[in-house]
Amino acid sequence: MSSIRPRSAAAYWLAVPAGLWMLAAVVLPTLLILWVSLWGGQSVSPDNPITFDNYARFLSNGSYRALMLDTLAQAAMIMGITGVLGYCIAYFLTVKVTSPAWRTALFLAFVIPFWTSTLIRAIAFVPFLGVNGLLNQALLAAGLIEQPIQAFLYSRLGVSMAQVSLYTLLASGPVVYMLNSIPPALREAAMTLKASPFTVFRRIILPLTLPGIVIGQVLVFLNVLADFITVTTVGGNKLAFLGNLILLFYEGSQIRATAVVSVLLMAVMLAGVAVALRIVDIRKVGG
Amino acid sequence: MAAPAALPQLDLELRDIRKRYGGFTAVDGVSLQVPKGQFVCLLGPSGCGKTTTLRCVAGLEEPDSGDILIGGREVTADPPWQRDIAMMFQDFALFPHMSVAKQVGFGLEMQKKPRAEITRRVAEVLGAFEIAHLADRRPSQLSGGQKQRVALARAMITEPRILLLDEPIGALDYSLRETVMLELKALQKRSGISFIWVTHDQNEAFSLGDQVVVMNHARIEQQGRPEEVLSRPRTxxxxxxxxxxxxxxxxxxxxxxxxxxxxxxxxxxxxxxxxxxxxxxxxxxxxxxxxxxxxxxxxxxxxxxxxxxxxxxxxxxxxxxxxxxxxxxxxxxxxxxxxxxxxxxxxxxxxxxxxxxxxxxxx
Amino acid sequence: MHWKTRSRLTSWLLGIVTIGFLLFQWLPMFTMFLLSFAGENGGTTFPMNGVSLHWYRKLWEADLFDDFKPPMLRSFLLALGCSVTTVVLSVTAAQAMRGRFIGSGAYFYLLLLGLMAPGILVGFGFAILTRLLGIEGAWNTTAYVVHVSWALPFGFMTMLAVFNRFDPRLEEAALTLGATRVTAFRRITWPIILPGVIGTALFGFSLSYDEYARTLFTAGSDGTLPLAVMAQLDRQLTPELYAIGTVTTVMSLVAIFLCTFAFWLRSRALRGRPSH
Missing domain, CATH: 2.40.50.140 (Nucleic acid-binding proteins)
Incomplete structure (x- = not known):
C-alpha cells in the first residue's frame, strides 16, 4: 500500500506521457532510419522499392570498410585504457581512501567535469596539446623532450588522449557502485581463509565487480563509436571515424548513405550490448 | 624485544594488547590466556572492545602495542592468511558469487590442496553439517539457519587451531538460537578446537563458555568460569x-x-x-x-x-x-x-x- | 611490518594514478580558463601576451556574425524547459513503476533505451521524422522534444533510485491517518523525494544546455550555444571561445555548487536541531 496502488489504472496513466515521448523521440526515429536505409531508386522518396543496394554500395567500398574497422579498433583501445584506469581510480577512491572528507573531495574532482560541456572540454584540449601547449611546455621544462611534440594535436594520439579524459568516468562509475556494494567482511572472510590480498582481489573483488566493469565498458564502447565531436575538435580534418562519416554524408544531403552508416553503427552497438548481456545480467546489478 | 618464554599448552595468549583509533581507545591493555581446546566467551556491551580484540587475534586489526601468540608462536605482525585461525562473521560474510560447495572448499583451495582431496573433504564436511543437499546453491538461496551452517562449515574445514566467532548467532531467528548453541558447543568439544566467541548476550556466554571474559570500556572487568563470574562479580x-x-x-x-x-x-x-x-x-x-x-x-x-x-x-x-x-x-x-x-x-x-x-x- | 603497512605501497601507486588522471582531466580546462584572460594580441596558445578581459568584452560587444548572446539565451531557455519537462515526466514515470503495472519491465527498457541510443542517431532519425511530416525544425520545438528524450532516462533512473530508498510505510502511515493518495503524495512523498527531484532538474538542465549532436540535426536555422561554438571553431579558434567555455563551465560549477548546498541545507533540516 502506498501513494500508488499496484496494477491500478493510475499507474498506466502516469506511465503514458514518458513512454509516448520516448517512443516518438527515440524508437520511431530509429525505425525510420532503418526504413530510409532501404529506399532504392534514383530520387530520395518512400515510393521507391525496398532494396539492399545502399548497403551493397557502401560495403563494397574498401576505404569505408577500413574506416569501420578503424573505428572499432579505436573503441577497443579506449575501452582498454579507460577500463584499467577507471578500475584503478574506482579502487583507490572506494577502498584505499579512508578519510571521508578526502574521498568526497577526490570524488567530486573526478565527477564534476561530467556536468560540464563535453564540447567545451574537447576544445580545451587544443591549447593543452598544441605545439606551444601546456603539455609540451611541461615536458620541455621537465627536460623530458627537447623539441615540442607536434603529434599531440590534430592526431589520433590527441583524440585518444581527449577520449580517455572524457570517458574514464563512464568506465569507473559502475565499478565504484559495485565496489561500494561489497561488504568489507567478505574481503576479511577470504583473508581468514588464507587468501593473500592478491588472491582476495582475483577471487572475490574482481568477480563481484565484473558487472560494473562490463557496464562501464559498454558505456565507453557506445560513446567512442558515436563520438564525432572529439574527432573534429582535437583531430582536425586528418581523422574520421564512423560518426564523422554520418555527419559528412548528412551535410552532403546523402540521406540514404547516412541511414546506411547509422544502421551499421547501430548494429555494431547492439552486437556489443548483446555480448555484454551474455557476460552479466544487468538487471541483477540494481538488486 | 625479549618476551618471556611462551607456554606451549596455550592455544592463544594475549599480552597487554592496546589499540587506539584517533582519540578513541578501543582496547586498553587486554591480556588473556586460552588453554588448549577451550571455549572462551568475550562478553560485554557494544563498543566495549570485544570485537576489536577478536579482530586483533584474526590479524584484521593491528594492535598499537602488545603481543599475540597463537599456539605459542608470536604472530602479532603476521597477516590473517598466515595465522592458524578461522573466523565466523556476524552476517556470515558468504561469498555471493560462489556455490555452497565452492565456498566451503575455498579455504582448502587457498592451502593448495589437491583437487581430489578438496572434493572429498567438502563432501565429508557438507555431510557432517547436514547441508549436502545445498551444495549447488548460492548464498542468496539459503535461509538464515542454512547460511549459518555453511559459514561454520567453511571455517571448520580448514581445521584451524582457533575459531573466532563474532556474534555468530546474532543474525538468526530467536527460536533457532538455542539449538544452534547446543550444536556448536558439542562441535567444539568434539573437535578440540578453541572457540573465541564474542557476544553481548549473557545467556550465550554463560551457557557456552568454559571461560567468560567480561569487558567494558576497552578493558577486561573480570574473567573466570561462568559460575565464578555469576556468583562473584568482581566489579x-x-x-x-x-x-x-x-x-x-x-x-x-x-x-x-x-x-x-x-x-x-x-x-x-x-x-x-x-x-x-x-x-x-x-x-x-x-x-x-x-x-x-x-x-x-x-x-x-x-x-x-x-x-x-x-x-x-x-x-x-x-x-x-x-x-x-x-x-x-x-x-x-x-x-x-x-x-x-x-x-x-x-x-x-x-x-x-x-x-x-x-x-x-x-x- | 604489519601487512596493512605493506599494502600502503599499492595505495601509493593507485593514488599516483588517480591524482595523475585528475590533473590530466583538469589541466586542459585550466589552460582554457587561463588563456581566456589573454591580452588583445593573445593567441590560442601560450604565451598569453598580457592579461586582460578583452575577450570577455568582445563576447559582450559582439557584432552580428559572432554574437553569442542570442544562442546563449536560446540554450538557456531550452535547458530550462527541458529541465521542467524532465522533472514532471521522470517523477510520473518512476511513480508509475512503483505501481508495478503489467509491462513495466518493457517500459523500463524503453526508457533506458534513450540512455544507450547515441545522439547522432537519435538526432538524424528525428530529422527524418520531421522531414517526412513536413515540420520545420526549430530550437524550441523539435530540438526540445529530442533534448527531453535525452535527459529523461537520467532523471527516470535518478527517481527510481530515490523511490527505491523511500520507505513506503511513511505513505501507509499517512493513509491510515486519513490522507487520500494524492494528499499522501503531496504532503509526505514529495518533500522526501525533493533532493532527488533537484538532481533530476539539474540533469535536465545541464544535459540539454551542453547537448550538441541531437541539436545539430534538429535545431533548424537558429542554433543553440554549442552549435554557435562549433561554427565559430570551424571558422577560427579564438580566445573568445575560451571565454565562452570558461563562462559556461563556471555556470555549471555554480549550478552544481548550489545544488550541493541545497542538499546540505535539506539534510541538515531533516536531521533537525538538537533540542535543549
Missing part, C-alpha cells in the same frame, strides 16, 4: 551487567572476622572481604547480592536486614520477580523460583535479609 559493572544482581553503595567502616562493615543510606551491612585488603575507613565501596538470595521473614536470624516497600510484582515464566524500594529510593529485586504461593504484594512494607556470605564485595 559493580559486572554485577550490574549480569541480570539479577542487587547493587548497594556505601562507605567502608571497620572490618572484623573477615567481614567488612559497610554503611549505606539504608543501614549497615556486613560483607565478606574474601581475602581482599581492608579498604580505608570512609572510602566508597559497593557490593551486590543476587536477587534470589534475599530471604523473607526469619530476618531476625540474618546479619543483614533491610526495610523495603514492594512496588511491583511481575511473572517471568520460571520465576516471580518482586521490585522493591528501599527507604532511600534505591531499587531492590527479589526473585522467587518454583510455583510458591505469592507472599509479598505490591504496596506492602516488608523486611528482607541475607546471609553474610551472600554479599559480594566489589573491587
Amino acid at each position: 559493580a559493572f559486572v554485577a550490574g551487567f549480569i541480570q539479577g544482581n542487587n547493587i548497594l553503595r556505601g562507605q567502608a567502616q571497620g572490618a572484623r572476622d573477615g567481614l567488612l562493615d559497610i554503611r549505606t543510606e539504608d543501614g549497615s551491612f556486613a560483607v565478606p572481604l574474601n581475602g581482599r585488603a581492608v579498604p580505608a575507613a570512609g572510602s566508597p565501596v559497593s557490593f551486590s547480592v543476587r536477587a534470589e538470595r534475599l530471604q523473607e521473614a526469619a530476618a531476625d536470624e540474618l546479619p543483614n536486614r533491610i526495610s523495603l516497600r514492594c512496588t511491583l510484582v511481575e511473572y517471568f515464566g520460571a520465576y516471580r520477580r518482586h521490585v522493591l524500594e528501599t527507604r532511600s529510593g534505591a531499587t531492590i529485586k527479589w526473585d522467587q523460583f518454583g510455583a510458591l504461593p505469592q507472599s509479598v504484594f505490591a504496596g506492602e512494607l516488608v523486611t528482607f535479609g541475607w546471609k553474610a556470605e551472600d554479599g559480594v564485595l566489589h573491587a
Whole structure:
C-alpha cells in the first residue's frame, strides 16, 4: 500500500506521457532510419522499392570498410585504457581512501567535469596539446623532450588522449557502485581463509565487480563509436571515424548513405550490448 | 624485544594488547590466556572492545602495542592468511558469487590442496553439517539457519587451531538460537578446537563458555568460569551487567572476622572481604547480592536486614520477580523460583535479609 | 611490518594514478580558463601576451556574425524547459513503476533505451521524422522534444533510485491517518523525494544546455550555444571561445555548487536541531 496502488489504472496513466515521448523521440526515429536505409531508386522518396543496394554500395567500398574497422579498433583501445584506469581510480577512491572528507573531495574532482560541456572540454584540449601547449611546455621544462611534440594535436594520439579524459568516468562509475556494494567482511572472510590480498582481489573483488566493469565498458564502447565531436575538435580534418562519416554524408544531403552508416553503427552497438548481456545480467546489478 | 618464554599448552595468549583509533581507545591493555581446546566467551556491551580484540587475534586489526601468540608462536605482525585461525562473521560474510560447495572448499583451495582431496573433504564436511543437499546453491538461496551452517562449515574445514566467532548467532531467528548453541558447543568439544566467541548476550556466554571474559570500556572487568563470574562479580559493572544482581553503595567502616562493615543510606551491612585488603575507613565501596538470595521473614536470624516497600510484582515464566524500594529510593529485586504461593504484594512494607556470605564485595 | 603497512605501497601507486588522471582531466580546462584572460594580441596558445578581459568584452560587444548572446539565451531557455519537462515526466514515470503495472519491465527498457541510443542517431532519425511530416525544425520545438528524450532516462533512473530508498510505510502511515493518495503524495512523498527531484532538474538542465549532436540535426536555422561554438571553431579558434567555455563551465560549477548546498541545507533540516 502506498501513494500508488499496484496494477491500478493510475499507474498506466502516469506511465503514458514518458513512454509516448520516448517512443516518438527515440524508437520511431530509429525505425525510420532503418526504413530510409532501404529506399532504392534514383530520387530520395518512400515510393521507391525496398532494396539492399545502399548497403551493397557502401560495403563494397574498401576505404569505408577500413574506416569501420578503424573505428572499432579505436573503441577497443579506449575501452582498454579507460577500463584499467577507471578500475584503478574506482579502487583507490572506494577502498584505499579512508578519510571521508578526502574521498568526497577526490570524488567530486573526478565527477564534476561530467556536468560540464563535453564540447567545451574537447576544445580545451587544443591549447593543452598544441605545439606551444601546456603539455609540451611541461615536458620541455621537465627536460623530458627537447623539441615540442607536434603529434599531440590534430592526431589520433590527441583524440585518444581527449577520449580517455572524457570517458574514464563512464568506465569507473559502475565499478565504484559495485565496489561500494561489497561488504568489507567478505574481503576479511577470504583473508581468514588464507587468501593473500592478491588472491582476495582475483577471487572475490574482481568477480563481484565484473558487472560494473562490463557496464562501464559498454558505456565507453557506445560513446567512442558515436563520438564525432572529439574527432573534429582535437583531430582536425586528418581523422574520421564512423560518426564523422554520418555527419559528412548528412551535410552532403546523402540521406540514404547516412541511414546506411547509422544502421551499421547501430548494429555494431547492439552486437556489443548483446555480448555484454551474455557476460552479466544487468538487471541483477540494481538488486 | 625479549618476551618471556611462551607456554606451549596455550592455544592463544594475549599480552597487554592496546589499540587506539584517533582519540578513541578501543582496547586498553587486554591480556588473556586460552588453554588448549577451550571455549572462551568475550562478553560485554557494544563498543566495549570485544570485537576489536577478536579482530586483533584474526590479524584484521593491528594492535598499537602488545603481543599475540597463537599456539605459542608470536604472530602479532603476521597477516590473517598466515595465522592458524578461522573466523565466523556476524552476517556470515558468504561469498555471493560462489556455490555452497565452492565456498566451503575455498579455504582448502587457498592451502593448495589437491583437487581430489578438496572434493572429498567438502563432501565429508557438507555431510557432517547436514547441508549436502545445498551444495549447488548460492548464498542468496539459503535461509538464515542454512547460511549459518555453511559459514561454520567453511571455517571448520580448514581445521584451524582457533575459531573466532563474532556474534555468530546474532543474525538468526530467536527460536533457532538455542539449538544452534547446543550444536556448536558439542562441535567444539568434539573437535578440540578453541572457540573465541564474542557476544553481548549473557545467556550465550554463560551457557557456552568454559571461560567468560567480561569487558567494558576497552578493558577486561573480570574473567573466570561462568559460575565464578555469576556468583562473584568482581566489579559493580559486572554485577550490574549480569541480570539479577542487587547493587548497594556505601562507605567502608571497620572490618572484623573477615567481614567488612559497610554503611549505606539504608543501614549497615556486613560483607565478606574474601581475602581482599581492608579498604580505608570512609572510602566508597559497593557490593551486590543476587536477587534470589534475599530471604523473607526469619530476618531476625540474618546479619543483614533491610526495610523495603514492594512496588511491583511481575511473572517471568520460571520465576516471580518482586521490585522493591528501599527507604532511600534505591531499587531492590527479589526473585522467587518454583510455583510458591505469592507472599509479598505490591504496596506492602516488608523486611528482607541475607546471609553474610551472600554479599559480594566489589573491587 | 604489519601487512596493512605493506599494502600502503599499492595505495601509493593507485593514488599516483588517480591524482595523475585528475590533473590530466583538469589541466586542459585550466589552460582554457587561463588563456581566456589573454591580452588583445593573445593567441590560442601560450604565451598569453598580457592579461586582460578583452575577450570577455568582445563576447559582450559582439557584432552580428559572432554574437553569442542570442544562442546563449536560446540554450538557456531550452535547458530550462527541458529541465521542467524532465522533472514532471521522470517523477510520473518512476511513480508509475512503483505501481508495478503489467509491462513495466518493457517500459523500463524503453526508457533506458534513450540512455544507450547515441545522439547522432537519435538526432538524424528525428530529422527524418520531421522531414517526412513536413515540420520545420526549430530550437524550441523539435530540438526540445529530442533534448527531453535525452535527459529523461537520467532523471527516470535518478527517481527510481530515490523511490527505491523511500520507505513506503511513511505513505501507509499517512493513509491510515486519513490522507487520500494524492494528499499522501503531496504532503509526505514529495518533500522526501525533493533532493532527488533537484538532481533530476539539474540533469535536465545541464544535459540539454551542453547537448550538441541531437541539436545539430534538429535545431533548424537558429542554433543553440554549442552549435554557435562549433561554427565559430570551424571558422577560427579564438580566445573568445575560451571565454565562452570558461563562462559556461563556471555556470555549471555554480549550478552544481548550489545544488550541493541545497542538499546540505535539506539534510541538515531533516536531521533537525538538537533540542535543549
